[in-house]
Amino acid sequence: MNNPQIPAPLLLQRLEHPTGTVRMVLDTDTYNEIDDQFAVVQAFLSPERLSVEAIYAAPFLNSRSEGPADGMEKSYDEIGRLLDKMKRYPAGGVLRGSTSFLPDGETPVNSAAAEDLVKRALASPEGDPLYVVAIGAITNIASAILMEPRIVENIVVIWLGGHMPSWHHTREFNLVQDIPAARVVFDSGVPLVLIPCQGVTSHLLTTTSEMEKYVKGRGAIGDFLFERFYAYTNDHFGYSKVIWDMAAIAYLLDPTWVTTHIVHSPVVTEQGTWSVDTSRHFIRCAVQLNRDRIFKDFFAKLDAFAAGN
Template identity: 60%
Template sequence: MTISFPALSEQKLLERLAHPQRKVRMVLDTDTYNEIDDQFAVIYALKSTESVSVEAFYAAPFYNDLSSGPKDGMEKSYDELLKIRSIMPEMADIPVYRGSEDYLQGPFTPQESDAARNLVERAMASSDEDPLYVVAIGAITNVASAILMEPRIIEKIVVVWLGGHALHWRDAREFNLAQDLHASRTVLNSGVPLVLIPCAGVASHLMTTLSEVKDYVRDQGPVGQYLYETFLNCSPEHFGYSRVIWDISTIAYLNNPDWMPSTLVHSPILSEDFRWSVDHSRHFIRYVHFAHRDSVFKDLFRKLGE
């Protein structure tokens, strides 16, 4: 079995890969319970009303020490999104959808879920002049499933994904990307307009400490207290300790491209042993290659105080 993906003209693809320079409609696909950075990203997106309008949240699967399997990880992420909604009035009317209960079992077999179906419906209702931005900060299963269910959404969306490591890194074996090889390859190979933000080497610059969170986050109402306690509880020892808040990189890119400088590259090939290789005949993606840490955190802290 194979699936034929629509091919955007190079002109249309490059238009979609340019920074929008305007407020965009977006959905956020997140494994919210997996780490502490998703919570920061959810709240950062909701506070960035000058740049984005969040239309829906999708719970993504994950499997590590915090879950008993992908389904359990997705359910815990769904519950965490509801927890955030209970303390954020800005989130009250935004729907939250359960995502995939497992990873893709093959390159052409989507995982049915409310999230994937909603993404198809929402994307297909978008106009060519107003594509839907799909911001993904976990395993890309829900997004890949939607593309496999309805390949025409490639013409209607722009994906902004935190996944893999920098192209010069020794390998691409990063948690988001490595959980679902088939889904990661689908997104990289399909020709969907993609902004790729690597973890090691790029988003890894976005580090903060408990002292900084205490000074600039803790006293900003229930949301600030929630983020502070989340950060406090992420480690038994905070002496000389810092934590990367990876996921805010995606929202920072939409807020200001100067904070997350990027370039056009040919979509890399992802091998079965999670290594990058280059084929200059492949379509372009936008590749973020640095993160200006101070600018991003200044923006986040300022918005939490508003």
């Protein structure tokens, strides 16, 4: 894969926190768990900051799907349910993503989502990159880069995946499902903001009591989110749940909510670990987040949305 080499000064500029309204697409394995749903809602409840142009359904494979294609379809359907509850829809629509993970690091998996990302990225005005927020396996984004390497010059990827580079492994769900795709993205030189799970996003916890007080009863979408949260476990005594994926949205909403550092892009090994090479290009990596500010923003926006509908 011969990706364009973005000059270091431009790369560092692209890794700065954006100002104004951010043009973005959201790539999500929405039915995989319950956290994607909260991230989708928070993005649409923040039009003063985020302009969601399209949503891509990402593949996943766990106990909630029979395979990556089934996971993608279930995510596609879940996105529709969320948008119908909010009566908010992206202008570019909801697009189906990959029906399989990458077979290797050179072969893309074609899909409507990957094709749309290529087209949308190439059409981005100079100096106004498209932000690609990925909160599932990064198959669709890696496929788009393999299909058209030039898009790395026109996008900034924000990915919730892997664990902290200091963690003893990075066998996190989003990353380990498609290691070839992760390697494509980390090796491509694309401006990348990594939001790690263990050690960072793992602090984004909420409880049944908090959901009952601030989410339940807040319109059709609030009740839907609460039902998803409550049904996730049978034991709510002393229970808390990580809402991982909101962190990727929070990074774009306010730079003070997610502390980040510039680091060299790690190498993803076949064993699911990080390897450090200080000759590689830079990425931005989250190291801490403000759990309270993120949830306060979400609860306040949900409350205002419900009151106005």
